[in-house]
Amino acid sequence: MQISVIIPTFNRPDILRECLERLINQNFVKSEYEIIVINDGGSADARDVVDEVAKDALVQIKYFYQKNLGQGVARNKGLDNAEGDIVLLINDDILPTSNLLSEHMKFHRQYIKENEAVLGLILMDPRIERTPYVEFMNNGSLIFGKFGGHLTAYEKLSGKKTADFNFFYANLSFKRSFLKDMRFDESFQEYGWEDIEFGYRLTKEKKLVIYYNPKALAYHFHPLEESSLESRMKLIGSSLHILHKKYPELNKYPNFVKRTIFGCISLKPVIAIFDFLRKKGGRSWHYFYYYALSKKYFLQGLRSNKGKV
Numbered sequence: 001m002q003i004s005v006i007i008p009t010f011n012r013p014d015i016l017r018e019c020l021e022r023l024i025n026q027n028f029v030k031s032e033y034e035i036i037v038i039n040d041g042g043s044a045d046a047r048d049v050v051d052e053v054a055k056d057a058l059v060q061i062k063y064f065y066q067k068n069l070g071q072g073v074a075r076n077k078g079l080d081n082a083e084g085d086i087v088l089l090i091n092d093d094i095l096p097t098s099n100l101l102s103e104h105m106k107f108h109r110q111y112i113k114e115n116e117a118v119l120g121l122i123l124m125d126p127r128i129e130r131t132p133y134v135e136f137m138n139n140g141s142l143i144f145g146k147f148g149g150h151l152t153a154y155e156k157l158s159g160k161k162t163a164d165f166n167f168f169y170a171n172l173s174f175k176r177s178f179l180k181d182m183r184f185d186e187s188f189q190e191y192g193w194e195d196i197e198f199g200y201r202l203t204k205e206k207k208l209v210i211y212y213n214p215k216a217l218a219y220h221f222h223p224l225e226e227s228s229l230e231s232r233m234k235l236i237g238s239s240l241h242i243l244h245k246k247y248p249e250l251n252k253y254p255n256f257v258k259r260t261i262f263g264c265i266s267l268k269p270v271i272a273i274f275d276f277l278r279k280k281g282g283r284s285w286h287y288f289y290y291y292a293l294s295k296k297y298f299l300q301g302l303r304s305n306k307g308k309v
Contacts, residue, residue, distance in 0.1 A: 001031075001034060002032040002085055002086060003084045003085070003088055003101055003105065004035075004083060004176070005023060005036065005088045006090070007035065007037050007038070007090055007091065008038050008040050008071045008091065009039055010068070011043055012092050013043075013049045015095075015221050016092040018221070019090075019094060020049065022095055022098070023059070024058070024059045024061075026096065026099070026101045030057075033101055034082075036062045037050050037092075038065075038077050039064065039065045039066070040068055040073070047063060050063045062081060064078075071184075072194035073184070073186045075089060076184050079179060084176060085177075086104065086174065087179065088172070089171075089173070090218065094170050094220060100217065103213055103215045104118050104173045115178055117173060117208060118173045118210070118216065119210050119216075120171035120216030120218060122171050122220050123219055125222075132278075132287065133226050136290045136291070137149035137150065137224055137290075139155055140152070143287055148287065149290070163210045163212050165200045168199035171216065182198075182205075182206070185197050185201075185246075193240065197242075197243050197246065229294060230293075233296075233297035233300075235301060236301060237301020237302040239305075240253055241253070253302075259299065262299055266296035271289065274289035275289055
């Protein structure tokens with residue numbers, strides 16, 4: 001078998017169904033790939049969806065259930081049960097185009113070393129309204145060409161052949177043999193620092209090289225509401241201490257100067273000015289407003305675990 005696709009899921013049966021239906025209709029030999037779904041403590045709806053899709057599929061679909069232990073634990077279960085020479089990590093809200101598997105496989109045939117991985121492109125699903133908030137979250141370079149949101153930053157890969165561990169996104173494939181003695185750190189159970197940590201560990205210990213193939217395209221169906229920014233950024237801040245303890249050399253934890261700058265940016269009067277300007281017009285002021293808010297909530301998350309770093 002050539003490819004195992006690993007999908008953690010949690011209480012999103014409708015989008016999981018669309019993800020699976022797209023996967024079973026790839027322009028790839030049906031007997032040469034499998035799909036592994038891990039229900040991370042969600043409802044039985046996921047099992048119902050898998051059973052319904054599998055009924056008419058020519059592709060093998062495996063289903064596993066676990067207590068709600070987080071995405072890292074779910075992916076580890078998928079890796080433990082994968083049989084393909086290549087493992088592809090996606091999420092339940094990642095919707096593949098019909099050539100996703102063939103494009104990943106094409107690069108693996110080109111880059112045959114065990115430590116060579118492949119990163120595909122993820123774009124926001126066309127059904128998602130392109131609000132300023134959605135644009136901010138999906139672009140890490142909107143402010144001064146350097147700063148932005150926290151979901152993806154594919155614009156930074158424009159014209160590049162490779163990516164580093166910071167681009168450990170949910171459209172990434174590896175040789176299974178490369179991961180035989182490596183697993184996600186299961187102490188991360190909230191925000192996805194487990195991706196960055198795993199990517200860095202693979203780079204540091206096994207010389208991971210990630211090749212970027214934008215033709216391995218999938219769409220992200222994830223409606224974003226401004227109200228979610230607070231909880232997201234607090235989780236990023238509060239869970240950062242785990243990564244910092246393991247790898248302080250990454251400098252992910254902001255030093256005193258950075259924290260001071262973030263504190264100034266996120267002062268109430270500054271946020272109020274950006275809010276006033278964005279309401280007066282000018283799309284870019286929205287980005288400054290969201291950036292300031294994000295730093296406010298990030299610092300609150302950091303302080304909630306101040307004694308742990």
